[in-house]
Each structure stands twice: as C-alpha cells, then as structure tokens.
Amino acid sequence: MHLTPDQKPISELFPIEGNLKYVIPSYQRGYSWNTENIEELFNDVLNEDEGYYVGNLLVTTDEKSSKGEEFPSIYSVVDGQQRLTTITLFFLAIYEDLDSMANSSDSKKKAIYSLESDISRKLALKNGSPRLNLLARDAEVFENYLDAVLDDEGKKTKGKYGSRAFAKRYKFITELINENFKDYTELRVFYDKLNSVNLLRITMNDLVDAFTVFSSLNAKGLPLTLIDLLKSTFMKSAVGSVDDKVASDLWEQLISIFIGGDSQTKSSAVTQLLLNNYDAFINDTGSSITKTKALKKYQKVFENKGYSYIYELIKNAKIFSAMSPVINMHIDVSFSEKVMDRLNSLMKLDASQVYPLILFLLKGLSEKKIEEITVINILDMLIKFYVRRNIVLKPKASNIRSAFLQVVREIGQRTPEQDINEVALINTKKVVKTMSVADNEFRAALSDDIYEISPKTVRFILIYLERKNGTYFNKQRKDTLDEYTGGSGKKIMPVWSLEHILPESGNLKNGWKKMISPDNEDNASVVQEKWMHKLGNLTLTGYNSEMSDHSFKFKRDFKENGSYVGLATGLFINNSITKEKENIAQKESWTPQDIQRRTQILSKLIIEDFSVK
Known part of the structure; x- marks a missing residue:
C-alpha cells in the first residue's frame, strides 16, 4: 500500500495555473450537504484564524496523470466530496458577488477584475471544462451556472433549475456571501482566508487501498478532542489543591454524565456542552465561542476560578444532558413531562443555535429562579419559530445564535427591580417575532x-x-x-x-x-x-x-x-x-x-x- 499524505491549503488544491482536476466517481452519492453543514463551514472560515484545518481529502490518482502535459493531473475523490464541492461553490458565489460590484471606483475595478480572473482559473481549466467534475445530475446545474457566471459577455443565463436541491444550496451560499460582505475589502479578506484553509490530502494509487484508509479514518482512530485537551488543563489547575486521584474522579464524574453511543458521539456531546456552557454563563460578547478558541478560553476560566469550577461544570452538564442525544438517565436533575416533551420536539428541529438560551433557562428552572410556565411558553415559541425557519431557511443559523445570545445577556443584565420571567418572555418573543418570516413567505x-x-x-x-x-x-x-x-x-x-x-x-x-x-x-x-x-x-x-x-x-x-x-x-x-x-x-x-x-x-x-x- 502506497500512501502519500500532504497538507495543502485551498490555494494549492484550487490553483490558478495547471491542469489539476478532481472527478467525483460514479459510485459516490451526489452533493448532499444541507444548509447547516454549509453555514458551519462558512462560519469556520469566517471566524477561525487563517490556516484553519477543515479535514481530510482522500483521493486516488488516474493513470493518465503521469503521461505528460497533454493530460491533466486527475484525482478521483473517495472522501471529501461535500467539502470540496462547497468550497467550489464558495468561489463561484464570490465571483458572482464581485460582478455586482462593477460600479465600484476605478481603483477597485482593477482589483475586482484581477480577482475575478484568478477565481475563473481556479474553477475552470484553459479549455473551459470545470476543475471539479460532479456526478451527472449535479454537473448539469453546476456547469450551467459556471458558464453563466463566468461568461464575460453576459449573454449566457442560468437554466431553470430552481427546484433542484443543488441549485437551492448554491442560492443559499450566494445569500451568505451577499449578506455578510458589503464591499470589496470585506469580500477579499474572506477570499484570502478561504484560500488559506488547510486540508490533509491523502493520495492513494489503488481504490481498494483507498477504501481501507477511508474505513480507518472513519472508525476507531479518533484524534484528540477538545475534551481530551481540557482534561490536561483541569488537572494542572488542581495541582496543590487536591491529589491526582480526587481530580481524576471529578473529571470522570463529568464525563460519565454522557453515556451511550460511540466515543465520537460522546465526545461531540461533551464538546457541545463546553461551547454552550461558555456562551450561556461566561461569554459577555455577542459572538459565539469557536471550537479552536474554546481551549484557551477554558484555560483562563480554570486559571481565574481554580479547579473548583469543575463542580459548576458538572452541575451544568447534568442540565445539558436533558438536551443531548447521549443521556445518562440516572442524573439527579429532572424536569417535568411537559418540559421534556417540548425539549424533545425542539431537538428534532435541529435547534442547536438556541442551546445557550435553553441551558440558561433550564438552570434557572432547576434553581427555582425561573418558573416552569415561563420555560414552557418560551419552548413553544421556539418550536414554532424553528418549524418556519427550517422550511423557509431564513434567517441564517449564525444570525439566530447571535440574536438569542443577546437574549441571554438581556436576562443576565436585568436590574434587581425587573422580574426574570418577564424579561425572558419579552425578549424571546421580540426576537422570535422580528426574525420569523411572514406568513406569505412561509406559505x-x-x-x-x-x-x-x-x-x-x-x-x-x-x-x-x-x-x-x-x-x-x-x-x-x-x-x-x-x-x-x-x-x-x-x-x-x-x-x-x-x-x-x-x-x-x-x-x-x-x-x-x-x-x-x-x-x-x-x-x-x-x-x-x-x-x-x-x-x-x-x-x-x-x-x-x-x-x-x-x-x-x-x-x-x-x-x-x-x-x-x-x-x-x-x-x-x-x-x-x-x-x-x-x-x-x-x-x-x-x-x-x-x-x-x-x-x-x-x-x-x-x-x-x-x-x-
């Protein structure tokens, strides 16, 4: 087995020169990422530092690749199709947004034209064929859009593919780009960060060997996670206060709250706890914490509060387990059937953007600071909001999280004279009404x-x-x-x-x-x-x-x-x-x-x- 791993930035995976080409083989499924997957990658590129690592790209080489310059360097994609396709659509949407800036000042026009030229060469080879060859049904839409967007004379138009899932996902991406970047400078910063994103390209000569590697990558060999690294931080904070055994027992008490599922599911659940716990109870900004920055943030928390913060984390984890798919049924925190029915309904609607608010409310309920009827009414509002949101796909997930983080801040910053239940209800209702689409759009x-x-x-x-x-x-x-x-x-x-x-x-x-x-x-x-x-x-x-x-x-x-x-x-x-x-x-x-x-x-x-x- 010959395996060649090579960390590559997007700028090299999508070069502006050469004949590098990616082909999605017929045994693959079509493009299937939903809007949440797309927006998560978009937000990672937008919010993480340059050089952010987004995963693996497993490919096999085509034997034509070694037969001289007349043949392009062809890679058949075994794993990484969804990510690769989404990144391609990001580039296409950026190009389309640049076109809308045609009335910019003369100095900007030159920069815009230069950037458009670079993107067009990233997306298409010299002969006009796409650098990424998708499966037939997706390719029909993509190649039509590619021709229409890159058409210098503006004579080509997009076909009527609006009902296709692929077309809807691209429309979602164009809206993401258009809504987040108001001028060339902002768009250029995102473009540069996108080019700096890293993937580990693993190249195999044989498809059978490639599937063996694919199985290994997606099985038991999991990388260190946030929860693994945070354990080290916690153990250091406990030095001099308690012995190692007591500290280890406390850490296991935290982890044991999450049971069931495989290790990856469990790790994901604990990571979600850490991110939402920080946003609900520690974060004082309007921006949500990211995975890569969470470790440093929690290091500061343990430095400032000491090892005893683990007790607070355990308490919040027990509450969060009511919202997690990996639940320990023996926890000493429980909620009524009415609350749990609504929580279960909300979890079916992929409402992760409001987890900080729900965690905040459930903790208030468990401490008898917030009334059950308040929590029930808010959960009912959120269920209606998410049904409408998931059908219309508006607003964007990041906007939802930011708005409801502000609700948490409003509740936490209320004056002593203000009733916590009233503040929670009024602010949640205001955000739900403001962000919900109108009935005609829902219809x-x-x-x-x-x-x-x-x-x-x-x-x-x-x-x-x-x-x-x-x-x-x-x-x-x-x-x-x-x-x-x-x-x-x-x-x-x-x-x-x-x-x-x-x-x-x-x-x-x-x-x-x-x-x-x-x-x-x-x-x-x-x-x-x-x-x-x-x-x-x-x-x-x-x-x-x-x-x-x-x-x-x-x-x-x-x-x-x-x-x-x-x-x-x-x-x-x-x-x-x-x-x-x-x-x-x-x-x-x-x-x-x-x-x-x-x-x-x-x-x-x-x-x-x-x-x-």
Missing part, C-alpha cells in the same frame, strides 16, 4: 419541494398534525410515531417514515406515467420531478419499503393481517388524499391536481398552528 415555501428542503421538519409537522387532529391512535392502538426499530448491528430507523404517494423512483411503472401525464407519457418524468417532493404528496407510513413504487390502488388498499395499513389507514393526514366527503375506497387516481389541492389543505393547517403572532 410559498410550504408549496415548494418541501421534502428536499427539510425532510426531518416535514416528518415533525405531519406527526404534529396527526397527534393534534387524529383519532387513529387510542388506548388499544399505541402511538408509535416517535418509536424506532433496529440496533444490535441493524440500522436504526423510525417505525413511521415519510412516504411519497407518487413514487420518487427514477423509473415510473405500474400505471403512474399514464396517470400523471395522460397526454404524453414521455413527459411523465418531468411531471414527476415537479410534484413528487411537494407537501401534498407526502404522508406517514410504517410500510415504506412494502409500498415502494407500487400503483396508487396498491398503496391505497395495502393490508397486513386483514387491516388497512396503506393510504386507507385511518390517519387524519390521509383524509385530505380525497376531496371532502369522498370515500378513499372510491379514489381511483392520484394526479398533480390532487397533490396541489392537498398541499393547500395541509399548508393552511400548518400556518394556523405555527403562527408566531
């Missing part, structure tokens, strides 16, 4: 390809609607909507998963083509792509794999042990599959008109139930 997003935007949020919404309005579950039929199956080596899956009524499979059969496109069956795939991910085409089922891409009638009448478990299951959310007073047993077809009608019915309910007025 428009609900009519979009909602499954591609946030499937987890869609599942949350459908479960909510079923529980609020349905009668299918009762004393004799247990509500299993939140239960999972698997474990012991098997993939853990929800009992109830999202089901596409009109199948999302690439090859429609079982009468679907004629049903959705009766005048032109050759156009069925276009109709399918337009409608399959709409809200009105989605439901919940415990039999996703059994129904698969079968016909509408099969899905309607599917039974197990003599009982309907397909679309005729008596779920509330399935009532709208038919028109009012229409019996589903007589429903013979499922068309785009049905999907549009049901989308409008469900959207109305969602807008009413998740209002932030």
